[in-house]
Amino acid sequence: MSSLLAAAWMLASSLWIKKKVMCSLLSQRDWRGDEIVLDIGCGRGLLAIEAARRVPLGRVYGVDIWQADDLSGNNPEAIRVNAAAAGVSDRVFVETEDARHLPYSDQTFDVVASMTAIHNIADAEGRRQAIAEAWRVVRPGGQILIFDIRHAKSYLQDLRTFGAIDTQHFGPIILWGPVGWRFSATKPVELSSQ
Secondary structure, three states, X not given: OHHHHHHHHHHHHXXXXXXXXXXXXXXXXXXXXXXXXXXXXXXXXXXXXXXHHHOOOOEEEEEEOOOOOOOOOOOHHHHHHHHHHHOOHHHEEEEEOOOOOOOOOOOOEEEEEEEOOHHHOOOHHHHHHHHHHHHHHEEEXXXXXXXXXXXXXXXXXXXXXXXXXXXXXXXXXXXXOOEEEEEEEEOOHHHOOO
């Protein structure tokens, strides 16, 4: 019985910690309420749904590749059900897409966010592609908000190379066991040709 209680405690505290980290990540922006947001690696929709609560006049697009070995239970239907339960299904849209090859036009989103997802891309070049894609689809003046448990410093270095301004790096943040890093970066308005 004690192992069952321990498992329940770990699950509850894990969800609590994820929510705290997600709120901390999203609080790096002064929300207007009409933003168009992309959540890379949206899973069951924790970040996408909270972003949708902050943009009552906006839209949130969640993309994921839905690999069964990633985290069990992640699938497009799960996020749709969760968005409906949260009362935000009218502004949460889910697509099966690879972060390395996003189908969106340049400068589509006001905010591109990701939480504990990009590190799942096995190779450094693939992770760099995902960061480059986030940079490509964020509008000038828009923000990229990322929390991840590995490789965050290389993401930030890539964004600075691309021309990001107002980069902020926070961490390490201690989770249930792993350590994570949170950062934000802004695409300058004068780089509108990229």
